[in-house]
Amino acid sequence: MSDFDRNPFADPEISNPFQDPSVTQIRQAAPPGLEEYNPFTDGKPAPPGIAPRTAAPTINTQPAIMKPTEEPPAYSQPQEQSGAAAELLRRQEELERKAAELDRREREMQSLSASGGRKNNWPPLPEKFPVGPCFYHDITVDIPVEFQKTVKIMYYLWMFHTGTLFANMVGCLAWFCVDASRGVDFGLSILWFLLFTPCSFVCWYRPLYGAFRSDSSFRFFAFFFVYICQFGIYVMQCIGIAGWGASGWISALTGLNRSIPVGIIMILIAALFTFLAAMSLIMFKKVHAMYRTTDASFEKAQQEFATGVMANKTVQTAAATAASRAAQGGFKEQI
Template identity: 75%
Template sequence: MSEHDSNLFTEPELSNPFQESSVTQERQTPAMATGLEEFNPFTDSKLMASKPPAAAPGVPTQPAIMKPTEEPPVYSQPRAQESTGGAGELLRRQEELERKAAELDRREREMRSLSASGGRRNNWPPLPEKFPVGPCFYHDITVDIPVEYQKTVKIMYYLWMFHTGTLLANLVGSVAWFGVDPSRGADFGLAVLWFLLFTPCSFVCWYRPVYGAFKSDSSFRFFLFFFVYVCQLGVYVLQSVGIPGWGACGWISALMCLNTNVATGVLMVLVAALFTALAVMSLVMFKKVHSMYRTTGASFQKAQQELATGVMSNKTVQAAAASATSRAAQGQFKERI
């Protein structure tokens, strides 16, 4: 009976499956040494070894860029050209709209200035209010001149100011030369005359015509400017040459003065350089104004018409013509009687 009463589950043949050698080897891992509660599969050395190395901090990474290995199809190029042409057309229209807006803004400022002052008042030259002589001209480039011509007119105004400063420097150089060489009294006197004469005459004879030409698109004023400015350019060339006795501290006079006094000669060399720079810049601006004149549609026929219209609209000319006509009519009436 004892053989039949024995427990079958305690037989040595039916051993525990977890006691197998392979399972026991796997259980004897570092996880068993630290306990099952602290085991982290993500810190396993095998898993860590299989992970790719992380990028070092601070090293910039760039996305992969695929370069085309062949040219785009032919049918896509005309579309790109059409899109480029459309963008250029839009930019051109935008520039035109901005130019028109600036022109309207200029006219609005002009109307405001007129309404605020009750009419245009002369503001140039800027003299004090207590001065016995008042301003002679109205000068405002941002109001009178269209936007596309304002830069050119400003350069011409700065060129006139440079012209005035050069004449003043020429006067100083002539005074220094006269102090070194008393026989140069004629040069000193002519330098004073050129400064007093050419400063206002240059403003009236060539700056105001180009100012009015761009203001009202006047062909007659353009031709007047070209005629006077060519003469002025010739004067600049003669002054830069510096012929002794002509009142200009040009190159010849400066080299002559270097033999007498070095300091005065150096001063006159600087004045000669100013005259040369003035001649070069005047030639450049003459070409620029002439190129802009050709785009305005002005012509010699329009200049003749403007001259005839201006002469006939003059009240003095009208009064003289009326008196001459009345006298001629009275003479013919007396002859018939």
């Protein structure tokens, strides 16, 4: 057990292994200058017996780039991006067009105010005519850009309505020529032409024109009430009950039994009344949809009626006169 407790490095004979005779002989046989040789320095020459150290080749540290054999295809924008860009360009053009339209309208209003106000220009009557125009009508000046198309369609529809009433008068005249008992229809057709032509312009087209011009809720409601009645009249004229002065389908079939040419004319007029009824319903729905996008409401219509109609001096005078007469009549009855 004593051998296991002995420290071999504590033996004085082997305390320094580098002092061993075999090691010292190898160190003395080593070529001179080897101890001073540093392989990591390039400045010192290599000791004799050792090949000189060559410089390490420089390595290119740039990343490798592969050259394609074909040019990549040109980048094309997706269809969604091109569609969005086209939509933005369209909106920009629309805004620029609206701005130009507003500038033009402002210049026209300034010129009109400088010349003393605008003059009535509708109906376009000759200057030597004894009766002058009654209204000022200019859609491009009075109506905002987004509503101009609708108002123009309604104006053309009113002109078509007038032409249909005139054609109805001609058809009833032809019917009266082949059947002498149809004088009532011819007379009523003349009355409808003379009555409905100005009344339709004043009662539903002008309220529509004024509603879009000034965003008037009261005018919108007036238009809706009158125009739904106008649609009912179109339906009755389209049916063409005999004795009502309309060349509708029933009247056209009756006239076809008496004369084929007259019947064909009346069928064409019945088709015109049918077209008017269909277009009236379509435009009624379109105007109502546009009305809902505005600030108009039934409460605003009541306020406009109270501040407009009831504040009119003529209405106030008539109401005061009627009230005074009623009070005088009640006082006399009491006496």
